[in-house]
Amino acid sequence: MVPWRASEDGLVTARVLDWYERFARGRPGAIVVEATGIRDVPSGPLLRIGHERFVPGLSQLVERVREASDGHTRLFIQLIDFLSIRRRPTREKFLTQFLTITDAHRAALSCCDEGEIRARLLALDDVALRQVLSERECEALDHGARERVTDLHAPAIRDLPQVLPGLFADAALRAQQAGFDGVELHYAHAYTMASFLSARNDRDDGYGGTVQGRVRLPLEVFRAVRARVNGSFVVGARFLSDEIIASGSSVSDASFFAASFAREGFDFLSLSRGGKFEDAKQPKVGTAAYPYTGESGWECMPTIFADSRGPFSRNADAAAQIRAHVRGLGFATPVVVAGGIASLAQAEALLENGTADVVAAARQSLADPDWFLKLQRGRGEDVRRCAFTNYCEGLDQMHKPVTCKLWDRVELDAPGIDIHDGRRMTAPAWPRKEDSDV
Numbered sequence: 491m492v493p494w495r496a497s498e499d500g501l502v503t504a505r506v507l508d509w510y511e512r513f514a515r516g517r518p519g520a521i522v523v524e525a526t527g528i529r530d531v532p533s534g535p536l537l538r539i540g541h542e543r544f545v546p547g548l549s550q551l552v553e554r555v556r557e558a559s560d561g562h563t564r565l566f567i568q569l570i571d572f573l574s575i576r577r578r579p580t581r582e583k584f585l586t587q588f589l590t591i592t593d594a595h596r597a598a599l600s601c602c603d604e605g606e607i608r609a610r611l612l613a614l615d616d617v618a619l620r621q622v623l624s625e626r627e628c629e630a631l632d633h634g635a636r637e638r639v640t641d642l643h644a645p646a647i648r649d650l651p652q653v654l655p656g657l658f659a660d661a662a663l664r665a666q667q668a669g670f671d672g673v674e675l676h677y678a679h680a681y682t683m684a685s686f687l688s689a690r691n692d693r694d695d696g697y698g699g700t701v702q703g704r705v706r707l708p709l710e711v712f713r714a715v716r717a718r719v720n721g722s723f724v725v726g727a728r729f730l731s732d733e734i735i736a737s738g739s740s741v742s743d744a745s746f747f748a749a750s751f752a753r754e755g756f757d758f759l760s761l762s763r764g765g766k767f768e769d770a771k772q773p774k775v776g777t778a779a780y781p782y783t784g785e786s787g788w789e790c791m792p793t794i795f796a797d798s799r800g801p802f803s804r805n806a807d808a809a810a811q812i813r814a815h816v817r818g819l820g821f822a823t824p825v826v827v828a829g830g831i832a833s834l835a836q837a838e839a840l841l842e843n844g845t846a847d848v849v850a851a852a853r854q855s856l857a858d859p860d861w862f863l864k865l866q867r868g869r870g871e872d873v874r875r876c877a878f879t880n881y882c883e884g885l886d887q888m889h890k891p892v893t894c895k896l897w898d899r900v901e902l903d904a905p906g907i908d909i910h911d912g913r914r915m916t917a918p919a920w921p922r923k924e925d926s927d928v
């Protein structure tokens with residue numbers, strides 16, 4: 491879960507250490523550290539692992555988690571690559587600066603001078619303008635320009651299959667050097683690798699089109715990673731059980747990918763769903779599209795508001811089908827399910843009925859980082875239950891430090907509390923007297 495606590499350069503900060511220490515004190519079986527960028531390029535306060543200079547900070551993070559959990563919690567880091575997305579521009583800025591003038595514009599306006607074309611486009615009304623602009627240019631105007639894995643005309647995009655295996659492998663080696671138990675390859679949501687798996691990927695260079703073509707790069711990335719790290723280092727992937735977008739991948743595509751990953755030797759298969767740019771809401775001018783605002787986003791991080799079914803276990807049916815497919819082929823690869831899981835009864839049922847082998851929880855763990863310990867100690871009545879209203883996701887969308895509304899204004903006057911914007915940055919401790927009287 492990205493908490494927006496790294497430095498602007500992507501380095502581990504004191505707040506990153508405090509954040510993971512707080513989760514580790516609740517002793518979950520495993521923590522997957524937030525999506526961490528594998529390239530050595532600036533990307534704001536997103537944690538990064540794209541160069542050796544990130545390793546010392548990440549080693550500190552590993553140590554803090556080991557200490558705080560008494561070595562109980564296994565620690566993985568999620569490795570992500572993403573393509574560029576620009577903020578939605580003003581109409582004027584788009585037409586005078588961002589738009590690349592092409593022969594299509596020249597022909598439509600019967601004019602060759604670039605300055606003159608821009609001036610004429612600016613003077614057109616909206617309907618006339620959209621007759622001159624291509625679909626992609628209209629999208630860049632309305633939502634901000636977004637790179638796609640299918641932009642084969644762009645050399646950097648065309649060459650992704652040559653570049654990404656090495657970048658992921660280098661990042662995984664750094665994770666191993668920092669002391670992590672393994673990596674989770676981020677093949678989910680709106681990012682590069684998920685876009686290769688997507689049914690919308692129609693690349694014609696052998697890395698798109700059929701399910702075999704779409705899974706090719708994810709398999710090549712895994713092979714490169716596996717070859718770079720030692721045999722006991724865990725390498726799993728998170729991918730989508732369903733993209734939840736028109737013409738997107740379905741559960742049957744995901745079952746094919748899961749079987750391919752299991753056959754290849756992935757150590758775990760972690761299933762999310764949705765979270766795509768394709769159906770994201772139009773961002774305000776000056777902000778970027780956020781892939782958790784449309785129906786696919788709602789399915790990824792479901793709230794109590796949307797429909798009568800509620801937020802709970804919405805990924806379970808798909809996960810059960812995918813796991814059954816993998817087991818049917820004779821593979822024992824553990825399957826992880828997430829999405830609206832927030833109670834012991836729910837988690838136990840998912841394990842007992844064969845939906846998954848491991849249950850993961852993001853928001854419930856944020857709401858109460860001690861919930862694992864409380865359940866283990868028979869103190870279920872003390873668990874602070876997530877309200878599933880997505881205040882935390884709203885902060886994530888604005889790239890503000892993520893906190894939970896159930897605890898971020900509590901005991902602000904307690905000594906030694908780290909406060910930012912009037913909010914405490916980590917959950918209050920589970921009171922010692924309750925902790926010790928069990």
Ligand SMILES: Cc1cc2nc3c(=O)[nH]c(=O)nc-3n(C[C@H](O)[C@H](O)[C@H](O)COP(=O)(O)O)c2cc1C
Pocket residue numbers: 491492493524525568676678728762790791792828829830831850851852853854882883886892
């Ligand atoms: C603030 C926030 C940050 C998230 N960051 C990540 C991330 O870095 N990587 C990822 O795969 N999913 C991320 N997610 C999605 C969660 O992992 C999870 O799939 C989703 O919230 C549904 O599970 P839940 O109901 O247990 O929260 C994030 C969710 C939230 C609320």
Ligand code: SF4
Pocket residue numbers: 853854856857875876877878879880881882883893894895896
């Ligand atoms: S802010 Fe709301 S949705 Fe997020 S963890 Fe807290 S209670 Fe749950």
